[in-house]
Amino acid sequence: MDAMTAYLSIGDFSRATHMSIKMLRHYHQIGLLEPADVDPHTGYRRYTADQIPTAQVIRRFRGLDMPLDEIQAVLATSDVQTRSERIAAHLSRLEAELGRTQHAVASLRDLLAAPSSDPIGAIELRSVPAVAAAAISQTVDAEECAMWLQGALGEIYASLTAQGLAANGHPGGIFDDDLYTDYRGRVTVFVPCGTTVHPTGRITALEVPAVELAVITHSGSPTEIDRAYGALATYVARHALAVRGPIRENYLVGQRETPDTCQWRTEIGWPIFQTGTVPREQANP
Amino acid sequence: MDAMTAYLSIGDFSRATHMSIKMLRHYHQIGLLEPADVDPHTGYRRYTADQIPTAQVIRRFRGLDMPLDEIQAVLATSDVQTRSERIAAHLSRLEAELGRTQHAVASLRDLLAAPSSDPIGAIELRSVPAVAAAAISQTVDAEECAMWLQGALGEIYASLTAQGLAANGHPGGIFDDDLYTDYRGRVTVFVPCGTTVHPTGRITALEVPAVELAVITHSGSPTEIDRAYGALATYVARHALAVRGPIRENYLVGQRETPDTCQWRTEIGWPIFQTGTVPREQANP
DNA sequence: TTGCTCCTCACGTCACGTGAGGTGGC
DNA sequence: TTGCTCCTCACGTCACGTGAGGTGGC
Numbered sequence: 001m002d003a004m005t006a007y008l009s010i011g012d013f014s015r016a017t018h019m020s021i022k023m024l025r026h027y028h029q030i031g032l033l034e035p036a037d038v039d040p041h042t043g044y045r046r047y048t049a050d051q052i053p054t055a056q057v058i059r060r061f062r063g064l065d066m067p068l069d070e071i072q073a074v075l076a077t078s079d080v081q082t083r084s085e086r087i088a089a090h091l092s093r094l095e096a097e098l099g100r101t102q103h104a105v106a107s108l109r110d111l112l113a114a115p116s117s118d119p120i121g122a123i124e125l126r127s128v129p130a131v132a133a134a135a136i137s138q139t140v141d142a143e144e145c146a147m148w149l150q151g152a153l154g155e156i157y158a159s160l161t162a163q164g165l166a167a168n169g170h171p172g173g174i175f176d177d178d179l180y181t182d183y184r185g186r187v188t189v190f191v192p193c194g195t196t197v198h199p200t201g202r203i204t205a206l207e208v209p210a211v212e213l214a215v216i217t218h219s220g221s222p223t224e225i226d227r228a229y230g231a232l233a234t235y236v237a238r239h240a241l242a243v244r245g246p247i248r249e250n251y252l253v254g255q256r257e258t259p260d261t262c263q264w265r266t267e268i269g270w271p272i273f274q275t276g277t278v279p280r281e282q283a284n285p
Numbered sequence: 286m287d288a289m290t291a292y293l294s295i296g297d298f299s300r301a302t303h304m305s306i307k308m309l310r311h312y313h314q315i316g317l318l319e320p321a322d323v324d325p326h327t328g329y330r331r332y333t334a335d336q337i338p339t340a341q342v343i344r345r346f347r348g349l350d351m352p353l354d355e356i357q358a359v360l361a362t363s364d365v366q367t368r369s370e371r372i373a374a375h376l377s378r379l380e381a382e383l384g385r386t387q388h389a390v391a392s393l394r395d396l397l398a399a400p401s402s403d404p405i406g407a408i409e410l411r412s413v414p415a416v417a418a419a420a421i422s423q424t425v426d427a428e429e430c431a432m433w434l435q436g437a438l439g440e441i442y443a444s445l446t447a448q449g450l451a452a453n454g455h456p457g458g459i460f461d462d463d464l465y466t467d468y469r470g471r472v473t474v475f476v477p478c479g480t481t482v483h484p485t486g487r488i489t490a491l492e493v494p495a496v497e498l499a500v501i502t503h504s505g506s507p508t509e510i511d512r513a514y515g516a517l518a519t520y521v522a523r524h525a526l527a528v529r530g531p532i533r534e535n536y537l538v539g540q541r542e543t544p545d546t547c548q549w550r551t552e553i554g555w556p557i558f559q560t561g562t563v564p565r566e567q568a569n570p
Numbered sequence: 571t572t573g574c575t576c577c578t579c580a581c582g583t584c585a586c587g588t589g590a591g592g593t594g595g596c
Numbered sequence: 597t598t599g600c601t602c603c604t605c606a607c608g609t610c611a612c613g614t615g616a617g618g619t620g621g622c
Contacts, residue, residue, distance in 0.1 A: 006522040011575065015465045015532065016518030018427075018511055021576085022467075026612060042620055043577050049519035056511050063389055068611070091390055098383060098390075104348055105376055105383075142303075180300045181601095182307075183587090226303055226341050233301030234334035237291040244600085247300065296601065306602085311586060327594055328603050353585070466575095468613090529574085 007037065007046040017055040032072050033058060066090055100223070107224060121217045123235045125272065128211050128248075131169065134160060134197035135190035135206035142183040146222055149173060150255055152189045152202065157256070159203050160193060168192040171256075172208070173249040180247075213248060213269035214241060221261035228268055236270050245271030292322065292331035302340040317357050318343060351375055385508070392509060406502045408520045410557065413496050413533075416454065419445060419482035420475035420491035427468040431507060434458060435540055437474045437487070442541070444488050445478060453477040456541075457493070458534040465532075498533060498554035499526060506546035513553055521555050530556035 014021050027033040028045065033055060035045035054075070061071045070090065077083040136152040153171055160167060169192035178185030190208055197205045214236050218228035236242050248269035258264070299306050312318040313330065318340060320330035339360070346356045355375065362368040421437040438456055445452060454477035463470030475493055482490050499521050503513035521527050533554035543549070 020468045052515040183305045230337040237334045
């Protein structure tokens with residue numbers, strides 16, 4: 001018997017590859033996995049045994065939540081080098097996400113085990129003067145914001161070193177409201193420096209404006225900063241201090257000081273009314 | 286100033302909780318997180334600072350991909366005991382999935398590193414006689430099939446022991462086509478035993494029918510059994526042997542023998558034409 | 571001939587995102 | 597008064613699943 005005539009019906013192909021018929025039809029429709037032959041009269045799909053390995057690769061990738069268009073891109077890449085790179089990139093992303101999820105699970109376990117072990121510090125009202133800085137601004141997605149910030153900060157420090165300039169305080173970030181309300185907005189990261197920086201790459205010289213802020217300090221990993229945000233927002237709301245304006249963050253201890261995120265310390269600054277001489281207050285949530 | 290009047294607009298609440306406005310409106314619509322007040326004239330949503338912790342819990346759970354209705358169920362549970370159990374259950378599911386994904390990543394890395402290290406065995410055509418067995422049958426989803434099978438098998442062995450009966454061969458499974466084509470179908474798991482079993486629980490006495498099968502053996506974890514299925518389907522297609530009927534599996538080495546899934550050995554049987562005296566053949570994919 | 575497989579729409583699901591078009595509040 | 601915030605539809609996205617209603621093949 002001729003091996004070429006050994007077509008598999010969609011049902012047989014489903015059994016061979018462990019993909020549902022609905023999936024196979026879907027993959028046909030979007031052109032990801034086209035049957036070797038389609039009967040022009042009945043519309044019956046016919047697959048060959050040769051297509052099984054391809055189907056299995058697709059199934060494996062889907063099992064790892066790779067989007068269909070990415071799978072398609074990988075399969076369309078004939079260049080072995082590029083192909084391997086794309087796959088490796090996806091696997092790295094996956095492993096990174098695995099780490100984050102593991103961390104989140106542990107963190108939630110902690111939260112549930114000791115519900116009120118809040119190491120959330122006091123809230124301080126602060127008048128921040130204007131300061132000259134080297135800065136990078138860009139519109140970014142909320143998800144990639146943390147990563148983007150690290151990269152931009154690295155670029156700024158590298159340029160300061162190249163220009164023989166010294167940082168003049170902790171690095172900071174300025175976050176447009178859109179970043180929170182639409183999950184996409186303008187972010188500025190800056191490093192104060194006495195001398196005006198010479199613009200190179202994405203870097204610009206920026207006069208960071210003066211503001212009145214309610215400030216809280218978050219100790220620990222950025223993944224758990226939400227609690228400090230909540231405490232700060234509660235305080236500002238209860239005291240009716242709220243005013244429009246971007247949120248600030250200052251990185252007292254961060255990537256540059258230690259890779260151990262548990263030791264990081266971040267100040268969050270929420271814009272408030274100019275209250276003149278404000279007494280230092282304790283948060284009372 | 287009165288703390289009770291300290292409402293937050295949806296924008297402020299978004300900044301306080303790191304949830305987008307779209308999310309907050311969505312959660313309002315489905316009743317997961319209702320604003321403390323809605324202005325009857327303008328429709329403006331007003332939140333209180335008290336709602337921030339609840340919102341944060343929701344955000345944490347969503348970060349772990351918990352479905353919204355499950356979150357709702359957890360929050361609606363006033364009984365602390367039940368609530369903790371539900372959360373713990375979700376975390377356990379998550380950790381199990383983490384393990385599976387890690388395994389899948391590693392497996393795919395292997396596959397890419399050594400593309401043709403196929404330890405896939407020979408294919409044998411076999412006449413299987415009918416056999417008396419203790420069995421459990423049920424319609425299950427493809428995803429939960431493996432888990433279900435372990436549980437059912439455990440029940441069967443326990444009952445055999447209780448009735449003083451001995452197993453008379455390896456345990457096996459019978460899988461309706463629907464399980465592959467629709468991801469939901471009838472599955473039967475059985476253990477051959479000489480004496481007729483007394484029906485208890487889900488267990489019935491079953492005469493497992495005789496069949497002609499093409500059989501391949503898969504060595505290793507069930508998560509990688511897809512390759513053996515592919516090889517077997519290819520063989521059956523190329524030799525035009527296919528015939529309707531449920532697929533069989535025999536568990537030569539499984540959970541009962543060793544928890545190390547790498548050492549498991551599973552036979553897969555694909556129904557074929559009754560060919561009378563068949564010569565033993567080698568697969569030639 | 572019966573029952574099974576396979577076909578094509580059309581619509582549903584889940585958790586939102588993306589505008590359009592309009593109004594309210596400082 | 598201007599510009600910003602907020603509102604409600606209505607529709608889109610992603611990867612399919614769920615029928616309805618109908619035809620083909622052994």
